[in-house]
């Protein structure tokens with residue numbers, strides 16, 4: 001009998017789960033091990049609801065070991081500290097070693113809160129469970145005033161034909177602004193919301209049409225937008241930018257800079273900023289048996305769960321092809337797809353690929369978009385990180401394109 005090939009997956013987030021579930025269908029070819037430093041996988045797109053609507057932890061956390069029992073995959077709760085790409089070994093902080101034939105790195109990005117001066121004392125955020133819950137507590141006794149929301153600048157290496165965004169995930173900035181305004185208005189708490197972007201233009205990852213339509217909603221709701229603002233410091237009652245300007249703020253909510261996990265630099269697998277640069281099959285440019293998917297990959301711009309899923313599918317199809325199991329190569333066709341919750345029954349679905357030279361640039365503002373977001377979140381959690389079946393995704397995409 002042919003020996004099973006060893007696949008190690010680092011990280012059980014959107015990308016890692018998708019890869020593990022896809023590999024489940026081929027367990028007679030592969031022996032899969034998932035390593036994650038946390039026992040729970042967090043559904044990050046639902047964190048603004050934890051912070052603003054009081055959604056419970058249970059609804060955004062998925063315990064990893066039961067997922068793997070179903071997927072016939074071994075599990076290790078440990079932090080990866082180094083990879084030896086020549087000898088094909090992963091090292092973890094519990095002094096274990098994992099040999100691999102194929103490695104899939106899906107470890108996401110680090111959110112560097114400590115790089116923002118004043119964050120610890122006066123800043124709030126929604127990028128992990130701890131921060132989302134801290135904001136929820138703060139809002140319980142928020143008496144009203146000026147609110148400033150924005151993304152700090154991230155730095156990425158430059159690669160040909162890859163967009164280099166200063167704010168790698170700006171959707172949550174708009175989402176938090178809309179949701180918070182809805183909540184505070186409903187509770188009759190005075191609020192004056194401003195949002196800022198380090199980029200020349202807010203939402204630089206979509207096209208003119210989406211920007212105009214969402215911009216109109218900001219205008220209608222009197223949410224002030226400031227572009228080209230690089231955050232320098234958060235103070236008790238203001239926010240300071242690199243051009244010397246300030247905004248008064250009684251509550252400052254930020255998305256921190258994105259950094260690459262340290263073990264990639266320790267393993268000399270990263271680009272100048274430590275992210276893993278791959279080809280369009282998600283293979284490392286030097287080591288073709290190392291794949292990177294999701295936020296950790298340098299070609300992932302913006303850093304979106306939707307792209308992590310597309311990349312996982314491409315990586316798995318490439319491994320199946322290399323092993324001569326299935327020869328149906330999947331092409332990487334990046335696109336922005338997300339739903340911005342706006343509080344109440346409102347949401348805007350955004351589907352755009354102009355950043356990658358495509359022609360779609362759609363913003364669909366509708367209660368149906370809200371229903372789609374709620375049902376996706378519930379299903380993702382209930383089915384332990386399974387995405388909707390491909391035929392539903394394809395049908396949805398067709399409908400959205402017709403809307404255009």
Ligand SMILES: Cc1cc2nc3c(=O)[nH]c(=O)nc-3n(C[C@H](O)[C@H](O)[C@H](O)COP(=O)(O)OP(=O)(O)OC[C@H]3O[C@@H](n4cnc5c(N)ncnc54)[C@H](O)[C@@H]3O)c2cc1C
Pocket residue numbers: 010011012013014015016035036037038040041042043044045046047048078079080081106107108109126127128169171172261263293294295296303304305306307308337338339
């Ligand atoms: C507030 C917010 C809202 C968002 N909304 C949307 C949205 O609406 N739509 C969308 O498409 N995207 C959205 N995103 C982006 C999306 O959440 C990320 O792009 C996505 O989670 C990336 O998936 P990933 O698999 O690359 O990494 P992650 O989901 O971050 O998972 C990485 C995993 O790796 C583990 N890990 C990290 N380092 C190590 C290590 N050294 N050893 C072992 N394990 C490790 C972590 O514990 C984690 O479980 C949002 C992000 C935020 C913060």
